[in-house]
Amino acid sequence: MDAAGEAGDGASSKGGEGAPGDGAAWEAEWAMGRLRAPLSAGLYLVATPIGNLEDITLRALRVLREADRIACEDTRQTQKLLHHYGIRTPTVSYHAHNEAGRAAELVEELKAGGRIAVVSDAGTPGIADPGAEIVAAAIAAGVAVIPVPGANALLAGLIASGLDVEAGFCFHGFLPGKAGQRRSLLEGLRGGGTSEGKAAAVQVFYEAPHRILEALADVEAVFGAGQRVVVGRELTKLHEEFLRGTAAEVRAELGGRESVRGEMVLMLAPRGLRVEGAIESVAAAVRGLVGAGVEEKEALKRVAKERGMGKSEAYREWQRGKGR
Ligand code: SAM
Numbered sequence: 001m002d003a004a005g006e007a008g009d010g011a012s013s014k015g016g017e018g019a020p021g022d023g024a025a026w027e028a029e030w031a032m033g034r035l036r037a038p039l040s041a042g043l044y045l046v047a048t049p050i051g052n053l054e055d056i057t058l059r060a061l062r063v064l065r066e067a068d069r070i071a072c073e074d075t076r077q078t079q080k081l082l083h084h085y086g087i088r089t090p091t092v093s094y095h096a097h098n099e100a101g102r103a104a105e106l107v108e109e110l111k112a113g114g115r116i117a118v119v120s121d122a123g124t125p126g127i128a129d130p131g132a133e134i135v136a137a138a139i140a141a142g143v144a145v146i147p148v149p150g151a152n153a154l155l156a157g158l159i160a161s162g163l164d165v166e167a168g169f170c171f172h173g174f175l176p177g178k179a180g181q182r183r184s185l186l187e188g189l190r191g192g193g194t195s196e197g198k199a200a201a202v203q204v205f206y207e208a209p210h211r212i213l214e215a216l217a218d219v220e221a222v223f224g225a226g227q228r229v230v231v232g233r234e235l236t237k238l239h240e241e242f243l244r245g246t247a248a249e250v251r252a253e254l255g256g257r258e259s260v261r262g263e264m265v266l267m268l269a270p271r272g273l274r275v276e277g278a279i280e281s282v283a284a285a286v287r288g289l290v291g292a293g294v295e296e297k298e299a300l301k302r303v304a305k306e307r308g309m310g311k312s313e314a315y316r317e318w319q320r321g322k323g324r
Helices: 003-007 023-031 058-066 075-084 099-111 132-140 153-161 179-190 212-223 247-255 282-291 296-306 311-322
Strands: 042-046 069-072 091-093 115-119 145-148 169-174 202-207 228-233 241-246 264-268
Touching: 042 058, 042 099, 042 132, 058 115, 058 145, 069 075, 069 099, 075 091, 091 099, 099 115, 099 132, 132 145, 153 202, 153 228, 153 241, 153 264, 179 212, 202 212, 212 228, 212 247, 212 264, 228 247, 241 247, 282 296, 282 311, 296 311
Parallel strands: 042 115, 042 145, 069 091, 069 115, 169 202
Antiparallel strands: 202 264, 228 241, 228 264
16 A cells, blocks of 8 residues: 555655655645645544644644535534634534434445545544444445544543553543442442452543532442542643542542532542452452351352452452461
8 A cells, every 4th residue: 555545645655755855845845735635535533622722633624624524423513613724614413313324324425435524522533422333334335434533531631640541541431320330330340459450450431520529429439538530620621620639539629619510531540449448358258258158169259250350360369368
């Protein structure tokens, strides 16, 4: 495949075929767009700002300008962005309620050589937003799917959180609104808490302002009052802030405000997800069940299942804690 094909949008790479010897002149030509081929056919997934209108790439603007159509989660919302940048490309709605039907229709256009951009209201399409249906349909139809990356709330929150992101992270989208389901999800993450366990990574959630206090109360109940959390609020916007502390401290801070507003990303530190302190050890839980008459092997199996641990991980934890 040539450089233009790799770029996905007809752009040739610097130093590739056709690049003139004079670097400065080439840069100028490139900046003016003269060296770029027209946008090639395909489905473009274009990230848009999550607050600050400057958070959009030059490539995203060009794709939005040159596409045949822009499929928008909410056409009125996207119009504000398009207006700001003087882009007049026609828009069409593409949201949770018409995703399947609209995807089929747009794929027909793509098969005929169309260039369609997909955007959500804010951030990266397909991340807790519509996008997955049309991507699957385009791939099934053999159409090129081209990411145009950019703003995204979970990554913006993570990189400034100060948490140990190197330990890895796990994104869950929105926490369930129902208390029981939310608790179950969090309890499932508690896991064994060993370094190999799935919980030994930063856990990231999107959360609505009217539910954040309940969510923090559940985090505290499940992981203990010492669980460290970070709430990234209104990222990239005028009132951007990071609340860092234990779940109890952050809840007290937010709960003490007249009202809790704004968009939020909730992140849980990996260390606090370990069993120390707040949560009974595997060995203690097994001992408790054995004391209640359950056979040892069965007790270990039940404890592992409750905590979402693998058999060998639970066995190791059990052995480690047996003598304590
Ligand atoms: N696709 C988007 C992305 O790439 O981040 C996410 C869309 S999802 C429907 C909206 C949720 O993302 C909000 O409820 C909030 O949890 C989070 N979010 C979006 N913008 C945010 C911001 N500026 N600050 C903090 N969280 C934000």
